[in-house]
Amino acid sequence: MTQTVTTEEELREFVKFSATVTGFSEFDLWGTGQAEAYYETVVAQQGPDALRRAISSDLSAVPSDPVVKSIIKLWYVGVWYGPELTGRVDVAAWTAPGRSGAKPAVPDDSRPEESLSGQAAPGQEQAGEDRAEAEERKPPFVVSPDAYTEGLLWRAIGAHPAGAKAPGYGSWANPPTLENH
Template sequence: MTRTVTTEEKLREFVKFSATVTGFNEFDLWGTGQAEAYYETVMDQEGRDALQKAISSVPSATPADPVVKSIIKLWYVGVWYGPELTGRVDVAAWTAPGRSGAKPAVPDSSQPEEGLPGQAAPVQQQAGEDRAGDSDERTPPFVVSPEAYTEGLLWRAIGAHPSGAKAPGYGSWANPPTLENH
C-alpha cells in the first residue's frame, strides 16, 4: 500500500526547497506568513510536475530551471513573474513607452519586415510548433497577496524597510542601517 503525501507535507517540502534556493532559513520563510500563498501560486501557475522538477533540480550547482528562478523572485519581491520564455525575443516589450530610458515604440506598420542590416530578426513560433511553457496566453506578473510586498525577503537582504509599511520609527533615518548576517 502506498502512502499518500498530504498537502501539509508538500508545503513543508516547498518551504525546505525554498530555504535552499533563497539563502534564508525555513524559520524566516514561515515567518513571512506567505508560505501557503506562494505554494498555491506555484501550483496554480505551473502545476505539480513543474514544481517537482524544480525541487529535484536543486542539488545542481546553479538553479537553471526557470521555475526555480520564478520561485526565488516570488520570495524576494512577492510578485509571480512566471518562468521566462526562452528562444523568443519580444521587441515591443523592450521598446514600449514608459520603460526607463526607452524611446517610444515604433508603430507596427512602419517597422521593417526583415529588421536592420546586421540585426537578427525576432524569433517567431511557427504554426504547429510546440514549445513547452511558451505561450502568448501567459499570466502577466501579479502580486500574490496584500502582505507579499511588505514580507518580501528583499527588505531583509538589503537591511531596509518597505516604503509605506513597517516604518523603522521616528528619527531612525539618522542612524546608518544595520545589515543582518545572511
C-alpha cells in the same frame, strides 16, 4: 486564482526547497506568513508537475531553471513574474506604451530585433511555440496584500519597506544595517 489543496508534506517540501534556493532559513520563510500563498501560486501558475520537477532538480542546475528563478523572485519581492521564455522574448510587447504606464525603452523604428514592418529581423525569428507562449504570458502580479512587506528583499538589504513596517516614518533617512543571515 483557484484554491489548491495542499498537503502538509508538499508545503514543507516547498519551504525546505525555497530555503535552499533563497539562502534564508525555513524558520525565516515560515515567519513571512506567505508559504502557503506562494506554494498555491506556483501550483496554480505552473502546475504541480513543474513544481515537483523544480524541487527534485539537481541543485547545480537550479540557476538555469526558469520555474526556480520565478520562485526565488516570488520570495524576495512578493510578485509572481512567471518563468522567462526559453526563446527570444518579444521586447516590443513588454515595453509598449500603456504597459504599466511605461514608454518604449527605444523608438519602435530602431529596435535591432525587429524591422519596421514589425516582423522579426533575419536570424531573429521567434519559434511558433515561443510566440504562442509569449501571447499567453500573464503580466506579473502581487500574490497577497502582505507579500510586498514580507519580501526577503528587505531583510537581505537590512532595510524596512517604506511606510509599511517599524521603525516607521523617517527610517529611510538612516543607512541600512546588514544582519547576518
